[in-house]
Amino acid sequence: MKVLVTGASGLIGSYLVKELLHQGHVVVGLDNFSKYGAARRGTLGDPHYRLVEGDARDTDLVAKLLADCDHFVAGAAMIGGISYFHTYAYDLLATNERITAAACDAAIRVYGDGPLQKVTYLSSSMVYENTDFWPSREGDERRIPPPSSSYGFQKLAVEYFARAAWDQYSLPFTIVRPFNCVNVGEERTVGQGEERSGDIKVATSHVVPDLVQKVLKGQDPLHILGSGAQVRHFTYGGDLASGICSAIFHPAALNEDFNLANAEPTSILELAERIWHKIKGDDEPFRCTTDEPFEHDVQRRTPDVSKARDMLGFTATTTLDEILEKLIPWVRQAIAEGRL
Structure with a gap:
């Protein structure tokens, strides 16, 4: 399979690319290196990986890269920890909306004319920001008050984009919600300072x-x-990459959504x-x-992780000590x- 990953050099994207290559897939990555800068401009040196420097808001570029791909992981976004999404409250909302719209527009344009099977969208645990009951189960995000933060609100919008593109254009989707990703390799964030x-x-x-x-x-x-x-559920980036891969390729994931997290x-x-x-x-x-x-x-x-376990066979196994x-x-x- 050939997979396009936007945000390929980001916190989760870099682990996802490695896992896809490990599983034998061909990967095209798209990133503008706006968060980590030159630290992420290197490639993995794998002949099955091509990293393109470009803007995920460029619909024509995304559509061009997607034309011969079997799968699309829409992972590009302005994203960071709590201080990051307070510093960039407006930019997160405005930029990420444009990225999401471009991803959907490009996928809608090429779907049916090439091999594209599905779009897998990276959402966030922040869609459950205003819940007052736990564990958070898939579907709760549409039953509780919407998120108060611009970041959480926009991630909920990503899910509405995914479902609306299916409703109107029959564009297949899967939504994944990573919880509290912890990775080796997080560098300084460009523009935020210390x-x-x-x-x-x-x-x-x-x-x-x-x-x-x-x-x-x-x-x-x-x-x-x-x-x-x-309370958080800290989840290793490598585990999240494995879970996202399961969601990309597992037939049971079609038009479904999944919490991906360590259960501890x-x-x-x-x-x-x-x-x-x-x-x-x-x-x-x-x-x-x-x-x-x-x-x-x-x-x-606190997520309910039973759906990903039962439908995808995914369990995050790396402990916090590890x-x-x-x-x-x-x-x-x-x-x-x-x-x-």
């Missing part, structure tokens, strides 16, 4: 690498946003303490203090090299 947390500056906008940076840089007590009672809940306070002891050792008492949280700091994101064992050495080296 965030100050107490006496430390951090260069990313996701909680796990941020906490790792602060402990490695000697922050004591460790600063966390909010009370620390917030972790509070931010528990996460912070675990990182502290992994770096400093079990004998060093954990010390932390809390900072004022951002406005849209969702207190709980994720940290991969991430901590990478962040330590990145700090030493001045990349974080």
Whole structure:
């Protein structure tokens, strides 16, 4: 199969490309490197992969790349952690709407005239931002109040685009909602600058690498946003890539939506303490203090993962401890090299 992946050099896209190639597929990636800059301009050196530098809002370009592809993963978006989508509240909404419309327009244009079978859309756990009951099940996003953040609202719009393109143009779809992706390799975000947390500056906008940076840089007590009672399901990028691949190719995924996540809940306070002891050792008492949280700091994101398990056979198997064992050495080296 030949697969077009937009946002191919992003946090999830880079893992997805590797997994697709590992499974023997031919991949075309599209990215404008607007988030990570030159750090992501390299290629994997795989003869079955072509990385195109371009704008996912360019409908003609997307349609041209899609013309001989069997599948399309619409993954391009402005995306980041909580500070990122407060910094770029309008740009996220405006840019991502144009990216989504271009993806759908291009797919509608070529569908039926070539081999394209389906579009797989990357949504987000933030569609459940305003729920007050858990676990969040597929379908709840249409029964609860819409998200308050512009990022969450736009990700919900992605799902409406997917369903509307099916309703009017019979364009097949699958929707996937990754929860709290944690990857090795997250670099500085272009344009955002560094965030100050107490006496430390951090260069990313996701909680796990941020906490790792602060402990490695000697922050004591460790600063966390909010009370620390917030609950997340941290999911390794490689697991998410496997789940997305299952959703792309599994026949049961046609016109369906899936939560993709690690089933293990972790509070931010528990996460912070675990990182502290992994770096400093079990004998060093954990010390932390809390900072004022951002406005849209969702207190709980807990998914029901049974649909992906039962229909796709997908389970995220990498534990949080295993994720940290991969991430901590990478962040330590990145700090030493001045990349974080």
